[in-house]
Every structure is written in C-alpha cells, then in structure tokens.
Amino acid sequence: MKALASFLSLFLFLNLHSQSSFTVLFDFDTYGITPVTRFRLDSFLSAQKNNIQVLQIDLHGHCDSKGPDEYNNRLSIRRVAAVKNYLTGNGMPASNIINEKGHGKKELINENKTEEERLLNRRVTISFTTIIKQAEEIKASAPVTKNTVTLKEKLADSSLIAGSNIVLQNINFVGGSHQFLPQSKPMLEELLEAMQLNPRLVIRVEGHICCLQYPGDGLDIETGINNLSEARARAVKDYLVANNIAAERVSYKGFGRSAPIFSYPEKTEEERIQNRRVEIKIISR
Numbered sequence: 001m002k003a004l005a006s007f008l009s010l011f012l013f014l015n016l017h018s019q020s021s022f023t024v025l026f027d028f029d030t031y032g033i034t035p036v037t038r039f040r041l042d043s044f045l046s047a048q049k050n051n052i053q054v055l056q057i058d059l060h061g062h063c064d065s066k067g068p069d070e071y072n073n074r075l076s077i078r079r080v081a082a083v084k085n086y087l088t089g090n091g092m093p094a095s096n097i098i099n100e101k102g103h104g105k106k107e108l109i110n111e112n113k114t115e116e117e118r119l120l121n122r123r124v125t126i127s128f129t130t131i132i133k134q135a136e137e138i139k140a141s142a143p144v145t146k147n148t149v150t151l152k153e154k155l156a157d158s159s160l161i162a163g164s165n166i167v168l169q170n171i172n173f174v175g176g177s178h179q180f181l182p183q184s185k186p187m188l189e190e191l192l193e194a195m196q197l198n199p200r201l202v203i204r205v206e207g208h209i210c211c212l213q214y215p216g217d218g219l220d221i222e223t224g225i226n227n228l229s230e231a232r233a234r235a236v237k238d239y240l241v242a243n244n245i246a247a248e249r250v251s252y253k254g255f256g257r258s259a260p261i262f263s264y265p266e267k268t269e270e271e272r273i274q275n276r277r278v279e280i281k282i283i284s285r
Contacts, residue, residue, distance in 0.1 A: 021127040024083065025119055029067075031078040033086055035176070035221040041086055042175020044126070049269050052092065058099040058127040059083055064118035065105045076102030083124045090211055091269050151190045155198055155285075164282045165206070171236065171278040176221040178231035180239075188239055191280070195245050202283040205252040207233035210275035213264045217256035230254025236278060251283070 022044065024037040033041070048055060061076035061083075080100050088094045110117040154166055168191060172181040180188070195201060207229035209218045218228035225231075233252035241247050257264075262271040 021125055023123045023125050026079055026122040026124070028064075028118070028122065029075070031075060031082045033082055035219060035224065037083075038086070038219070039174075039176045039221045041083070042090070044175075045087070045090055045092065046172070046175045046181070048128070049091075052096070052269060055092075055096045056129045057087075057092070057097045058125075059097060059101070060099075060125045060127070061102040062107055062121055062123050062125070063105045064121040065108060065112045066118070067105075069104055073102055073104040076104050078102075079122075079124050083126065089265075091266070091272055151187070152194045152197060155194050155201065160282060160285075162282050162284055165279045166282075168236075168278045168280060173232055173235075176219065176228070178220055178222065178228065178235045180235065188236070191236070192240060192243050192245065195240060195249065198285065201285045202249050203251075204281040204283055205233040205236045205250060206279045206281055207231075207252070207254045208259060208275060208277050208279070209257055210260070210266055210272040211264070212257035215256060215258040217254060227254055229256050232278060 022040065024040050025034075026032070026037070027034060059080045061078075061080035063072040063076050063079075067075075077100075080102055084094075084097055084100060087097070105121070108121050110120060112118055112121055151166065151168070154160065168187055170187045171184045173179060173184070174181060195203075209229045212218065217226045217230065219226050220228045220231045223231070230253065233254050237247075237250045237252045240250050257275075260275045261277075262275055266272045266275060
C-alpha cells in the first residue's frame with residue numbers, strides 16, 4: 001500500500017511539473033557575465049516568457065579546483081548572484097528563484113586536468129520547473145487578441161502620410177542577436193507583400209531595444225559590436241532585398257534605447273516587448 005502511495009505521488013508530481021536545466025560558464029577567477037552566457041540567458045528568457053508566472057528556478061554555482069576552498073565558496077556564490085541579477089534585471093520575478101547555492105569546488109564534473117575541463121567546472125546550473133497544470137489554466141484564461149487591420153490595409157489608408165511610423169508587430173529575435181525567431185515569418189511576409197503591392201513605397205526600418213537604463217545600444221553577440229538595434233533593422237532590410245525589393249526603397253537606422261515607449265525599468269514583459277520593437281517610417285509613397 002505504501003509503495004502504491006509513493007508511486008501515485010511520483011506520478012502526480014511528474015504530471016504537474018516539467019523539469020529542465022541548462023548550464024552557463026564563466027572565465028577563470030571571475031563572476032562576470034560573458035557574451036556567450038548572456039546569449040544563453042536571453043534565449044532562456046525569450047523561450048519562457050509565456051511561462052513566467054509558473055516557473056520555479058534553482059541556481060547552483062560551481063568552481064574549478066584551483067584556489068582554496070573558502071575563496072571558491074565565495075566565488076561560486078557570486079556567480080549565482082550574477083546570474084540571478086541578470087535574470088531579474090531582464091524580467092524574471094525574484095520570487096521565481098526559490099533556491100540559490102554556491103558549491104565551491106566540491107562538485108567537479110570531470111578530472112579538471114585540462115583548461116577545457118576546468119572551464120566546464122566554472123559553471124552555474126539553472127534548473128527550472130514549470131507547473132504544467134497552472135500554466136495550462138493561465139493560457140486558457142488569457143484573452144485572445146486579434147489584429148483586425150493588416151499592414152497592407154494600413155498602408156492603403158489615404159490618411160497615411162510621409163513621416164508616419166508603423167510598428168511591425170511580432171518581429172522577434174534571438175536574445176542578444178539579429179537572427180529572426182520563427183514566429184517573425186508571417187509579419188516579414190506581410191511586409192514583403194505590402195512592398196510588392198505598393199511599388200512607389202519607400203521606407204526606413206527603425207530598430208529599438210529594451211532594458212537599458214541610459215540611451216545607448218545593446219551588444220550583438222554575433223559580431224561583438226554594440227549596435228543591436230541597428231543590426232536588427234538591417235536584418236529586416238536584408239530580408240526584403242533578398243526577396244527582390246530594390247535596395248534604394250529601404251533604408252535602416254538603429255535607435256538603441258533612445259526612444260522607449262515605457263521608461264526603465266520596464267515593469268512587465270509586455271512593456272519590454274513594446275520597447276524591443278521594429279518600426280517602419282514612411283519616406284514616400
């Protein structure tokens with residue numbers, strides 16, 4: 001009977017919780033967030049934005065075997081704090097992080113003999129649990145919105161004059177990158193169709209980012225250059241030109257964090273999405 005009860009408890013847990021984990025790495029004797037770590041954390045935040053209310057996160061920090069125990073214990077805790085600060089600074093509620101622990105050099109995952117092995121030990125493991133039942137209930141109760149006016153219809157509006165701006169809804173990118181996410185394809189195709197149907201239309205693509213306190217631009221981790229908003233605007237132009245839209249009909253500009261809709265710090269993921277946007281400015285039509 002006890003065995004059956006234990007089995008049922010385990011079955012219930014596994015059907016109400018979805019568990020996953022990933023690891024980010026650190027340079028020797030530092031707890032700074034590297035571009036590669038930033039990319040992984042941004043990708044995690046982007047992938048989990050619809051589950052943010054039902055996530056429970058554990059952070060476990062580790063070091064390689066170099067140095068004394070006491071020093072490594074402190075360093076592993078600082079690595080955990082760095083990851084936590086990055087997550088919470090980019091929209092993750094602090095209440096979602098339910099466990100933080102630094103293990104120093106006590107839990108090596110290899111023999112720690114080579115630099116590659118030591119790098120793998122300098123890590124923070126992010127374990128996260130999604131409470132599936134609650135996530136499904138939130139999804140079911142969320143209001144359904146529908147964009148009833150297409151981009152083609154907006155551009156056909158005779159009241160739209162040169163200088164007008166239109167936000168391109170649902171143009172999304174991999175965190176810290178100018179690479180499109182798959183869900184951007186419908187809007188890109190809609191913009192392409194609008195350009196094809198309006199052969200005299202000339203536009204400027206304008207990129208914006210979120211989550212910076214002061215005006216400036218984000219780091220594009222693919223190039224190592226702080227021009228993320230410009231790179232994302234250029235990616236939209238490149239898509240149009242690759243699909244036979246004349247290059248002289250499309251220019252681009254990055255505005256970084258200089259023209260936010262919502263002030264820093266953004267309070268919700270929706271505010272961050274609206275700040276992290278791509279617009280088109282009508283130059284002539």
